[in-house]
Amino acid sequence: MDFELTDEQKVWRETVIRFSRKELAYDIADFEKSGDFPWDAWRKCSDMQLMALPFPEEYGGCGVDFLTTVLTLNSLGYACKDAGLVHALATQILCGLQLYFFGSEELKAKYLPLLCRGEKVFAQAITEPGSGSDAFSMRARAEKKGEGYLLNGNKVFITNGPMADVVIVFAVTDPEKKTLGGISCLVVDDGLAGFDKAKPLKKMGLNTLQNGELFFNNCEVSSDRLLGKEGQGAIIFNESMEWERSLLPAAHLGTLERIFEITLKYAKERNAFGKNIGSYQAVSNKISSMKMNIELGRGILYRCAVLKDCNKRASLDASICKLFISESLKQACLDAVQIHGGYGFMCEYEIERDLRDSIASTIYSGTSELQHNIIARFIGL
Missing domain, CATH: 1.10.540.10 (Acyl-CoA dehydrogenase/oxidase, N-terminal domain)
Known part of the structure; x- marks a missing residue:
């Protein structure tokens, strides 16, 4: 490849x-x-x-x-x-x-x-108060009514949700079938009767990103707003995760590269005990690990993208990509703060914000623990 x-x-x-x-x-x-x-x-x-x-x-x-x-x-x-x-x-x-x-x-x-x-502005609504990584335990219902669906339920932590003009909502259409054939996707416009959006939630990081709750109360959605066929929600979800677990880690890898360059420059310029701190193995090991993870992350990221361009499945590769790059970014930010010492802890130097932002990367789009479970399943465990 x-x-x-x-x-x-x-x-x-x-x-x-x-x-x-x-x-x-x-x-x-x-x-x-x-x-x-x-x-x-x-x-x-x-x-x-x-x-x-x-x-x-x-x-x-x-x-x-x-x-x-x-x-x-x-x-x-x-x-x-x-x-x-x-x-x-x-x-x-x-x-x-x-x-x-x-x-x-x-x-x-x-x-x-x-x-x-x-x-x-578009958003996808999957997560609910009682279902995060266990996405298919969602309780939002879309019941057939005449020529459309009656949508009821709540979604939470939805990215772009508070400012969304259009939301792709995942909901249960057939409780008996559960995951396969039981979940569907509906395209819902802002302003539709029964659809309400809450104010953005306050977060630890990613504070410019608008995340919030969405409420559907007897919201009537016409059948021509069905994405795919009824019951294809799980298929759409699984395919979407392969794209999402490539797009977001791509940005994370870019941030990791920036953190690496900033930290490398600082380690070369900052002196302690008569020489630059990068000459100390305790510091250089952290920075060399950043470089190693950048190169390894780039390989799996490009592999995922090429697989999708070839119309091939990339479920395993995407989980590895998401897990490895997000955890590498979080660790790099922690190490960068440590290497910068007091300066790294100060808001003025911005590294602390990168650290706060990085924490969420191991949570959204499936937690690191979930990615480990997916990988384990692929290898027969």
Whole structure:
């Protein structure tokens, strides 16, 4: 499997890095305090067509492959310090992939151009108060009623939820069938009677990212808003996780690269006991581990992307990718704070924010513990 980037991909990566450093270099601390979303940055990303990358031109997309899309998220994670914005963009793309691969022609024509232009914000609603990693124990119900469905239930921690114009909702349509054939996906527009959104939740990190609760109370959804066929929810979910566990780790790997470079530079410049601290093995071991994890993470990330471009399943690879890169990022941030000492603990140096943001990477899209379980199942345990 060839992971060598083309000249066009290399140029595009540098283009995204330059764009991020110039246009997305705002003071994140101000947004963290206010809890506001950086709409101006969102519009700039839209103008750059970052949300349109993997979709056909007929829907307003750019028609690039999944590897290039993954590379873009990687570049954003590296050069844009607002992990919340990057996560919101990844969610927008993920929802677009669900619509493109499983939506009817009517749904694709209606929603994809709006998604690609960033005019409408999209979210996917899976997690509930009583079901996180155990996603298929969801209790939200979509019961057949006439020519549509009556949707009831609550969703929580939904990325982009408080500001979403369109939500892809996973709900139980046949309790007897449970997972296989019992869950379906409905595309729900903001403003539909019976659909309410709560204010954004306050979090430890990713404070520009808008996460919140969604409430559905006798919400009537027409049958033409069904994504895929009735009962295909588990299939859509499993396919979506392969995309999600490539897109988000791509950004995490970019952040890991940035943390590595910042820490390496500091270790070369900071002196203690007559020599730079990087010359001490206790410090150099931490930094060399960062470099090792970057190279290993890049290999599994590119493998996942190429598998998806070849229309192959990547469930095992995606779980390895998500687990390895997210845990590597969290450890790198902890080590970076330790190496920077008191400076690393100060908000002014921003590393503490990267650490706070990194914690969630081992939780969302399936916890690290769940990824271990998936890998164990694949090897027969």
